[in-house]
Amino acid sequence: MSMREPVFQQEEQTQSSSVRPFGIRDKVGYLLGDFGNDFFFLLTSTFLMVFYTDIFHISAAAVGILFMVARLWDAFADVAWGRFIDTRPTTKNGKFKPWILRMSFPLVFTGVLMFTTIPGMSDTFYLAWAFVTYIVWGTLYSTVNIPYGSMASVITADPVERTTLSTWRTVGASLAGLVINVLGPMIVFVDNKISADRMFMTACIFGVLAISCYIGCYKLSTERIEAPVKEAKKGDFLRSMKGLVKNKPFLWVLAASLTAMLTSFIVMAVNTYLFKDYFSNAAALSLVGLVQMATMFITVPLVKPLVAKFGKKEISVVGMTFASIMYIALFFLKGITTMPFIVLSAIAMMGMGFYSIVTWAFISDVIDYHEHLTSLREDATVYSIVSMSRKVGQAVAGGIGGVAIAAVGYDATVGQQPQEVLDGIYTLGTLVPGILYGVIAVFLFMYPLNKQRTNQLAADLAAKRGLSK
Template identity: 50%
Template sequence: MESNSNSNVLAIRKFGMRDKFGYMFGDFGNDFFFMFASSFLMVFYTDVFGISPALTGTVFLVARLWDAFMDVTAGRFMDSRTTTKNGKFKPWIIRISPVLLIFGVLMFTKIPGLSSNSYLIYAFATYIIWGSLYSFVNIPYGAMASVITSDSVERASLSTFRTTGASLAQVIIATAVPAVAFVNNKADSGRFFTTAVAMAILAMVCYTLCYKLSTERIVAIASVKKKNNIFVSLKGLSKNRPFISQISASLILILAQLLSGSINTYLYKDYFENTAALSLAGLITILNIVIIAPSVGPIIKRFGKKESASAALLFSAVIYFLLFLIPTHNAYLFVVLNFIANLGFTFFNFMLWAFVTDIIDYQESITGEREDGTVYSFYTFARKVGQAIAGVFGGLALQIAGYVPGAHQTAEVAGNIRNLATLIPAIAYFVVFLCLAFWYPMSKAKTEQLAKDLEKKRASR
């Protein structure tokens, strides 16, 4: 690898499959609790703690907005750290993750005898602390990709393995939790606690493997003045059209993804009255990985990221809209159709971090500085804002649908939940298609030209 004026490359073992698997285990560990909370914390709050959907939405709003600012705080903190013999970023993953997982378990712990207000306060406290700790694990994990290798192709492979790890965790969560944590289609507090403990153990194993297998090779030489002036970075980002368009798309997609994840639990529980089908829906998503992952590279190489992602999301939008127009009461037929509808989104999801690389490259082209950590933290900041909005709308959507916690839902309420579960992704994916096709500027030709221009600039430094 070559070094430039902004970095030194350590003379250690070459990048290889060990790094890819190590990086994969990082998001594998992250998503054991992130997806667990995203998909099931709402139903745990409403059906176990007895908190109303509207108040649950408020908890999510406050906690996730706090998380968004904590991401930027964590990003700036990590940029100010010196590199140790074990690296700059990965030591923080292994330091913070044990405490993070303890609070993850506490989120799904019901303390008997508390009042309604006490459960609400407990939910606020545990979720906010968990989210703050998550920032100090996830931000160094995300920034670590830029110091594992300087090669753009190798970084793209890290993105693919990262998405694979997240997808595998999602499959396990979606398959195991409905089968284990529910009794007669009702959330069981004891089983949720046991499940949380199991998830914490698995996540800790994954974080350890990430730490042991991944190697940081690049020591960034950052400007102290630049590092301490966040407004300089913000000024550059305000002119970064790929960043602004992708942030807008991410907000919409996060909203759709988390809303769907939360509402789907109620869809199978109350509309289909079949949580076993929810487990099946989670299990067959492994086929998404098998079908989509091998095709991503060849398709991107031929058509480009922007072009192929736009088409994929339009496909998902159309199928979800058909699901909305043609309702079915057969849970297993819905599982199959839902699987087909998600193929397009899965394709986009595998490309997500490759889009972030384009954003970082564009930022470098307009500012002359490569700010991997800062740009990444602002990107996750926007995603957390999307999560906050999703939390509010998730609670409000259930309230509008007429959901009554702990009760058997009427046919009208169940039908309203089905409409939300299909129409929300249909609209969201179509809007993101418009963002990518007509707003995001980095076509295949422009991306290739940007890479050539940056290579010339770096060579002349």
């Protein structure tokens, strides 16, 4: 009997006859969830900093402080919301997905407000406007993203199916990235400068599309594993934390996830300045998005067979090592022109893609391992703490990104940046991510759940749940 058969048998025992089996509807529904999330997440990651510096005339250092403060606040909001969700009962429509639908409308409305300009207002007003709208948006993002991410662990218990869910989630994010990174620069930049009116129009359009995606996620996804209601008791959180501290897979996933988010935000923040100023070609950002998304879609069909043969950990370590080598090589290729840079960075992103595609499956396995160690099923709590680490990564990246851009001497008021500023921007966009990708590869190498142990964990939990019924 294969390692996957006990899981399927347990799934058949725990599902009622009225619940349809895992299939394409779940994959598309889960894809739409991250598609909706990333319409604004990537929009803000890619354009909000330059919108603040060039339209609101906020200094890059002040924007960095805003990003850091907001993300640190969001990190705690994630955990608070995760604990709240774990204490909510499962409804006839599931435990997690109803919250996605409920909170998506205020989330999108606040997202549009971030890109709203009010004529006649002072720079001080816009600084306050940025702080309020961005922090509120980030808090509301937690109320949608925590139940969405937690939902994967109750859609299916099978490790390969979870990898498929993670893959489809990544495809959803990639599709949003394709739209934003390819169409976005062509829409929001006019004569190499960002347009306030076009930015607002883009935010409104993406807001409507995001709501449509959230509704699709709600309608198409099915929760099959009933997560128990966790009664809130004094000392529960401390006990959960003690269990997670003993969870070595959780600790290494946490470290890798934090560093990956840090790297991703630095790359996204710096890329706009890299192409706008270093290469003097903001329009090339569209091509960057197109080529990098193309490499991602080339990677997607390779992931499932490679994971089935070698395992998530194994392919992720190789991919991140390759990405590190490529970015460090780019650093030593100063003077490279726009097109070769785009091609080589896209090849590097293909290596990184193997990890990013399966990253959510790592988290589902970590949730299972927490249950294995503690007999506690705390999907939202565990996911929220991983999310918290990513928010800390965003906070540090936002702060580092803004401060680093300011530190190399970037000045939005001058037309042409001095050469030493351009060289500094190039270093931020190549050597820094190259080093960080190497660090992630080390963290993933230390992650203890290889292919064999992951399959055994799924089989052990299936048997344990069967005995508890």
